[in-house]
Amino acid sequence: MALPPATSSLPDSMPAFSTDQVVGLVFITAGGFLSVTAVSSLLLYVLYLGLRHQWSISTLIHYYFVNLMFAELIQALGGVMTVEWIVRRGVEEGALCTMQGAFKQLGDVSVALTSIAIAIHTFAAIVFKIITPHSLAVATMGFIWVFSILVVAVPAGLNAGRYYGNTGYWCWIQQDFDHLRIPLEYMWMWAAAFISIICYACVAFVLRGHDLGMAKFAQGRRFSMSTMDRGSQRKAKNLAMQMLFYPVIYFITVFPIAVVRWMAFSGYDIPFEATAFADTLFALSGLFNVLLYAWTRRSIITGNKPTTVSGSRSGSTSYHMHHTSMAADLRSPTTVHFKDMAYPPNLVTPAVPNDILDSRDAPQVKVVSYPGHFWEDTPPSMKQAELDSQWRRE
Secondary structure (H helix, E strand, O other), X not given: OOOOOOOOOOOOOOXXXXXXXXXXXXXXXXXXXXXXXXXXXXXXXXXXXHHOOOOOOOOHHHHXXXXXXXXXXXXXXXXXXXXXXXXXXXXXXXXXXXXXXXXXXXXXXXXXXXXXXXXXXXXXXXXXXXXXXXXXXXXXXXXXXXXXXXXXXXXXXXXXXXXXXXXXXXXXXXXXXXXXXXHHHHHHHHHHHHHHHHHHHHHHHHHOOOOOOOHHHOOOOOOOOOOOOHHHHHHHHHHHHHHHHXXXXXXXXXXXXXXXXXXXXXXXXXXXXXXXXXXXXXXXXHXXXXXXXXXXXXXXXXXXXXXXXXXXXXXXXXXXXXXXXXHHHHOOOOOEEOOOOOOOOOOOOOOOOOOOOEOOOXXXXXXXXXXXXXXXXXXXXXXXXXXXXXXXXX
């Protein structure tokens, strides 16, 4: 079927899109639609579970996950607006053009900063055994959105009507302000890719039993695979491999567009096919992240949040039972005791928090965390049932 001729609504100075360009833009926009559909469906599902009291923001990862999904939605909506230029067979500056430029920049920066926050949080919790308060996550998200909005609003306000405009196939920061494109957007995307690679690589090494020379800085004992059986070691290694998918997915979506943009900024003539391919991958970022979290951290989406039941020993100390995630990946599906991952007595969660990593096939098991002195005072030959029985009697 032949495509319709160029519309007459474009100024004569603006060339209409060719047939090949329209086809490429259709692929880019379709990728954006898939991301919008996946992200909005997931957020509506989470809202549905929340209204039924089956889902709540109970861990730091829950905070960052919701924040990432909102950022991905804004980013994808900015790409979907290109459908208007496909219909018109060219870009026409105006209110919609300005809105698209703002959405694209706001989404790109907020996704990059949230990805950095998730990577650093995972790194700190697994490598350094740092337990961070929920208030830090709230403050971090507040900083992300204030910074992202300022990055968009300040230059756009100082250059009203001139900052966003036609950049060839959609609307974004105009060429007159190309010196701002890298520090106000692409620098954060590249930083997110680099930091994610470093952080998740370290996490993967630690989960495979290497301390990376950082064990002396960690709270509690370092993670060790020497006390695990062969099946648990295999699960730990699989979990480590899953962590590497986070930087890989971000790298796949960001690297092609970064190369294309860098070459364009350097004055190279970039074939439209390369631009279409890179931008299609980037438009699929939201869909990829939804699938990635559904595969590696399923309990965040389905609402299988940790629950805590407290009891006391002589009225002074408490133990905590969790419907587990990470512990289930590293142990067999029975009652698990955090003997090898001791934690400071003033904390209510183990040194490696159960919300960090949620395997797609993690069984629901009971995890009982005893204070370190209980293990020191209890003969190692006592059976698991006897330990539980003695705890309840005391």
